[in-house]
Amino acid sequence: MGPLHRGYRARVPRHSRTGPLLVFGPRSTAYDLGPGHPLTPRRFGPGIDLLRSVGAEPGLAPEPASDDELGLVHDQSYVATIRSLSARPIGPEHLEAGIGPGDTPAFPGMHEAAAAVAGGSLRALEAILRGETEHAFHPGGGLHHAMRDRASGFCVYNDPALAIARARRDGLRVLYVDLDVHHGDGVQAIHWNDPGVLTISVHETGHALFPGSGFIDELGGPDAPGSKVNVPLEPGTGERGWLAAVERVVPELAAEFRPEVVISQHGSDGHAVDPLAHLRLTTTAFGAAARLVDTVAHRWAGGRWLATGGGGYDAYRVVPRAWSLVWLAGAHRDPPARISEAWRERWAAEAESYGQAPLPERFEDPPNAGRPFGPVDEVLDRRALEVAEAVLARRRATIVGPA
Numbered sequence: 001m002g003p004l005h006r007g008y009r010a011r012v013p014r015h016s017r018t019g020p021l022l023v024f025g026p027r028s029t030a031y032d033l034g035p036g037h038p039l040t041p042r043r044f045g046p047g048i049d050l051l052r053s054v055g056a057e058p059g060l061a062p063e064p065a066s067d068d069e070l071g072l073v074h075d076q077s078y079v080a081t082i083r084s085l086s087a088r089p090i091g092p093e094h095l096e097a098g099i100g101p102g103d104t105p106a107f108p109g110m111h112e113a114a115a116a117v118a119g120g121s122l123r124a125l126e127a128i129l130r131g132e133t134e135h136a137f138h139p140g141g142g143l144h145h146a147m148r149d150r151a152s153g154f155c156v157y158n159d160p161a162l163a164i165a166r167a168r169r170d171g172l173r174v175l176y177v178d179l180d181v182h183h184g185d186g187v188q189a190i191h192w193n194d195p196g197v198l199t200i201s202v203h204e205t206g207h208a209l210f211p212g213s214g215f216i217d218e219l220g221g222p223d224a225p226g227s228k229v230n231v232p233l234e235p236g237t238g239e240r241g242w243l244a245a246v247e248r249v250v251p252e253l254a255a256e257f258r259p260e261v262v263i264s265q266h267g268s269d270g271h272a273v274d275p276l277a278h279l280r281l282t283t284t285a286f287g288a289a290a291r292l293v294d295t296v297a298h299r300w301a302g303g304r305w306l307a308t309g310g311g312g313y314d315a316y317r318v319v320p321r322a323w324s325l326v327w328l329a330g331a332h333r334d335p336p337a338r339i340s341e342a343w344r345e346r347w348a349a350e351a352e353s354y355g356q357a358p359l360p361e362r363f364e365d366p367p368n369a370g371r372p373f374g375p376v377d378e379v380l381d382r383r384a385l386e387v388a389e390a391v392l393a394r395r396r397a398t399i400v401g402p403a
């Protein structure tokens, strides 16, 4: 057990004994881009089941956001296009709207399904703003690539950007932390010139991975210099380097920014066994990062924290554990020593049939995802911290101006 395993324990009063409001309902599984698509609603089966095994019970069923609400960040003409494709999934509008075969295909009912993801995050944020719950977790949310007028990267409507816009309507300063392996480009672009929104995205470098952006010189628009922060990491970076970069950047910038609400995206596609990307992260690191975000929310934002899911394409071995660890972080509880045997029995055959077996026995992975630390890890760990330092330095220079 290294320092990582001691990690961040929430040093906060245990006042939310029941844990974060869990957002899930019948409409959650309707966001379905088709058989064989990596972002599969199959993940909700084992995912919600494992959450239940640690004491989480869905308490808010997503319903579609209204067109006015979607209009907080999306063009009405784009919403109209999605509505039309939703009713008739073939049409001339689709290329311009970012919809097509491949990443983000049209499907019947696409508008209602995507609007419900947005509605889930919006209602959860409003429950937090009303003080009904300190924390909420929406595992089906985190569709961070959608742009104002265009779908992208499996994402139709940008629910984290919408939740941020909703908090901004109340004049609140929002810290957005994006831990998905892909750059949170849509959220960054939509709030690019708003100094009241600090976005921090830690991801695999755009030189190696979709969407090809998120470099250290992307720092915000002319009215908001230094309010957009990106930590691009080399392919192969493991849990130590990733977590060290998160720990180096997030608490310091939060202390400077003093958010009134924290919204975070917990994609688990940076995991060592995830099929789509090339980081070598662990559920251990995901849990530690979630506890860090929880700590930041309590320190600066009165505990107001909306967590969303995100990417994550190993629906059996990784996603359920990653979701449970986010919820447990918000419940201020350590994970149980072992994963329920009944859960493993229920999902073993299905996991096997998708080539994602055997199922793990523990919530946290072995150090370095089970591979001995070697010289390459040392180099990549050092590199991750160098990038974090470079980001902070570049940001300071941007705010202060040339010496």
Ligand SMILES: [Zn+2]
Residues within 6 Å of the ligand: 010, 012, 134, 135, 294, 295, 298, 303, 329, 330, 331, 332
């Ligand atoms: Zn908390």
